[in-house]
Amino acid sequence: xxxxxxxxxxxxxxxxxxxxxxxxxxxxxxxxxxxxxxxxxxxxxxxxxxxxxxxxxxxxxxxxxxxxxxxxxxxxxxxxxxxxxxxxxxxxxxxxxxxxxxxxxxxxxxxxxxxxxxxxxxxxxxxxxxxxxxxxxxxxxxxxxxxxxxxxxxxxxxxxxxxxxxxxxxxxxxxxxxxxxxxxxxxxxxxxxxxxxxxxxxxxxxxxxxxxxxxxxxx
Amino acid sequence: xxxxxxxxxxxxxxxxxxxxxxxxxxxxxxxxxxxxxxxxxxxxxxxxxxxxxxxxxxxxxxxxxxxxxxxxxxxxxxxxxxxxxxxxxxxxxxxxxxxxxxxxxxxxxxxxxxxxxxxxxxxxxxxxxxxxxxxxxxxxxxxxxxxxxxxxxxxxxxxxxxxxxxxxxxxxxxxxxxxxxxxxxxxxxxxxxxxxxxxxxxxxxxxxxxxxxxxxxxxxxxxxxxxxxxxxxxxxxxxx
Ligand SMILES: Nc1ncnc2c1ncn2[C@@H]1O[C@H](COP(=O)(O)OP(=O)(O)OP(=O)(O)O)[C@@H](O)[C@H]1O
Ligand SMILES: [Mg+2]
Numbered sequence: 001x002x003x004x005x006x007x008x009x010x011x012x013x014x015x016x017x018x019x020x021x022x023x024x025x026x027x028x029x030x031x032x033x034x035x036x037x038x039x040x041x042x043x044x045x046x047x048x049x050x051x052x053x054x055x056x057x058x059x060x061x062x063x064x065x066x067x068x069x070x071x072x073x074x075x076x077x078x079x080x081x082x083x084x085x086x087x088x089x090x091x092x093x094x095x096x097x098x099x100x101x102x103x104x105x106x107x108x109x110x111x112x113x114x115x116x117x118x119x120x121x122x123x124x125x126x127x128x129x130x131x132x133x134x135x136x137x138x139x140x141x142x143x144x145x146x147x148x149x150x151x152x153x154x155x156x157x158x159x160x161x162x163x164x165x166x167x168x169x170x171x172x173x174x175x176x177x178x179x180x181x182x183x184x185x186x187x188x189x190x191x192x193x194x195x196x197x198x199x200x201x202x203x204x205x206x207x208x209x210x211x212x213x214x215x216x217x218x219x
Numbered sequence: 220x221x222x223x224x225x226x227x228x229x230x231x232x233x234x235x236x237x238x239x240x241x242x243x244x245x246x247x248x249x250x251x252x253x254x255x256x257x258x259x260x261x262x263x264x265x266x267x268x269x270x271x272x273x274x275x276x277x278x279x280x281x282x283x284x285x286x287x288x289x290x291x292x293x294x295x296x297x298x299x300x301x302x303x304x305x306x307x308x309x310x311x312x313x314x315x316x317x318x319x320x321x322x323x324x325x326x327x328x329x330x331x332x333x334x335x336x337x338x339x340x341x342x343x344x345x346x347x348x349x350x351x352x353x354x355x356x357x358x359x360x361x362x363x364x365x366x367x368x369x370x371x372x373x374x375x376x377x378x379x380x381x382x383x384x385x386x387x388x389x390x391x392x393x394x395x396x397x398x399x400x401x402x403x404x405x406x407x408x409x410x411x412x413x414x415x416x417x418x419x420x421x422x423x424x425x426x427x428x429x430x431x432x433x434x435x436x437x438x439x440x441x442x443x444x445x446x447x448x449x450x451x452x453x454x455x456x457x458x459x
Contacts, residue, residue, distance in 0.1 A: 118306035121269055126320035126372060127296035136323065140310050 008188045011179045015189065018172035019196055025092045025171070026161050030154050032097030037104025042134065044109045055105065062102035068163050071095040075167045088169035092161075100157050107149045111142035144215045151208035155201050162197070172196060220245045220376060220407055221266065226275035228261055228431075235261050237431045238275070243376075248408045250418035250439070253428035254454060259411040262428065263378050266409065267298045280375070296324060299369030303381040305361040307353040313340070313364050314349045317371045325372065332371070339367040343397050359390030363397055370401075377401065379410040415459060419443055427451045 008015075043055035062070065075091040078084055115138050123133040143150075165174035176193040180186035221243040228236040235258045243249050251259050264270040266277060268284055268291050277284040279294055308316050317336035321327045327335070340346050343363040353361055362382055369377060379398065383391045395417055402408055402421050412418060418425055418439055425442045427435040427450075435442065435451045443459075446452045 116306070118302060118304055119308065122300075122302065122306035122308070123320075124269060125267055125295060125298070125300035126369070127292045127324045128320060129292055129324075132323055136319070137308055144310070 003188065004185070005188050005192075007183055007185065008179060008192060011182070011189065012192075015172070015175045015179060015193060015196070018170070018175040018193065019200065021169075022158075022161055022171040022173075023200070025089055025096070025164070025169075026158050028093045029096035029100060029161075030157060032093060033100030033104055033157070034150075036097065036101035038108055038139075040101060040105035041108035041112060044105065045112055059102045059105060062099050067095065067099050067160060068166065070099055071163060071167060088164065088167050091167060092164040092169055096157060096161065096164075100153060103153050104150065107146050107153065108142060111146035111149075112138055114145055115141045147208065147212050147215065151204065154208075155204055158200055158204060159197060220247075220280060221409075222276075222278040223266075224276045224278075226262075226265060226277065227273050228258070228265060228270060229273045235431050236265070236272075239428075239431075239433045240275075241426060241433060241436060243407060243409060245375075245407055246405050247423045248402045248406075248410065248421055249424050249426060250422035251409060251411045251426045251428060252413070252415070252418060252454075253434075257428040258431040259428055260380050263300075263380050263409060263411055266376075266378060267295050267300055269300075292324075296372055297375045299372060299374035299377040301362070301365050301369055301377065301379045301382045303385050305353075305358075305365045305385075307361055307365055307368070309353050312350050312352050313345065313356075316353070316364060317368050320368070321371050336367070336371055339370050340364075342400075343367045344393075357390060358386045359393045362386065362390075362394045366394075366397055366401070376407045376409070379408065379412070381411050381413065383412070383414060413458070415443070427454070429454070
């Protein structure tokens with residue numbers, strides 16, 4: 001056994017900074033994925049056939065291919081095809097957001113369909129327009145039921161975010177590799193950022209539980 | 220107020236309502252009775268277009284509901300509906316259940332809507348439940364809130380689909396009492412019910428449906444004591 005954590009001490013600020021870098025794009029990707037996922041879910045349950053078809057095809061493609069492939073395509077193919085020199089941050093947000101929206105849309109679709117049909121009828125009978133009904137009556141109830149599933153998706157996204165180290169985005173994972181190369185020792189920095197990932201996921205889990213408890217107040 | 224002409228409704232090949240014509244006048248209370256599956260709910264739901272009629276016309280205040288140009292939302296604003304299973308909004312408290320549609324649909328201010336809602340809650344005897352959530356209410360209380368919610372839109376017509384069928388027996392009366400008050404205040408009402416007492420006492424007219432056909436309609440006393448058709452007589456014999 002030859003473990004020496006004292007060697008990584010000078011690198012700790014550098015690695016801690018990675019939390020912020022990772023959280024930054026994870027946060028943007030989650031929001032982006034959630035909004036797009038909601039829209040796709042509404043397409044799926046709506047009555048407009050081409051939109052339904054589009055949302056289903058979209059989901060099928062993004063769930064049916066590896067995330068790392070999607071990330072690579074966005075990072076490498078966009079500059080090649082358009083000449084636009086896409087930044088790692090933007091590629092990461094796009095890849096993770098687009099990918100996540102496919103999963104989120106399925107979660108939300110199931111959540112909407114699980115809301116009692118009587119709720120729709122009650123709102124319709126009161127003359128509430130469809131859009132308003134979705135926003136005020138159906139989605140809040142759907143979200144409450146699917147919160148655990150959504151939280152799961154966000155946690156997965158946070159962990160999978162380590163994939164962006166492959167496009168040289170200086171996230172938490174990438175920083176561990178940089179430190180490892182500098183020190184010629186990999187185990188300590190990897191273990192250290194492992195702990196940081198775990199703490200981030202725990203933070204998300206606790207946040208989810210708090211939100212859930214707040215929503216359950218009305219029961 | 221409402222004129223139904225040759226209304227037919229099919230679900231696929233299954234003809235659930237056959238060529239029904241009738242009229243409901245302003246201030247009239249009509250009870251719709253008939254065996255299970257005879258099409259009572261479907262008839263009621265056609266009146267506010269929760270079901271789309273296959274054929275025939277429905278006129279509400281001279282406005283033809285089956286005309287594609289008619290604004291269904293506008294028509295529904297004027298027609299309140301009370302369901303067997305209440306369908307209160309579970310994520311909103313009682314007061315918000317009552318103010319939601321008036322604020323969002325009729326664009327009342329919060330103050331106006333709340334004032335109106337409080338008046339209605341007093342009327343159905345639930346003033347102290349203002350901040351309660353539906354899940355904490357008894358069935359009878361839920362149904363009274365549901366009635367108040369529909370009334371908050373100030374409808375010209377109220378539809379009731381078996382409003383007491385899901386209630387424990389001891390709660391039926393509190394709901395029927397609210398409905399009686401409403402009837403006496405001059406509200407136009409169409410009530411699908413198995414409460415023959417209510418039909419007899421409160422209704423101005425009874426419609427008897429069987430297998431989607433309007434078999435008989437008439438004034439309750441003569442209907443219940445001397446039905447004109449065998450089918451109505453058979454039905455009454457079974458349930459009374
Ligand atoms: N959405 C639907 N799709 C297909 N069939 C339906 C639908 N709604 C109702 N039906 C059928 O229409 C017929 C009449 O139903 P309806 O609910 O109007 O009867 P009802 O008189 O209200 O009965 P109950 O007293 O049991 O409530 C039934 O045979 C029912 O199965
Ligand atoms: Mg029924």
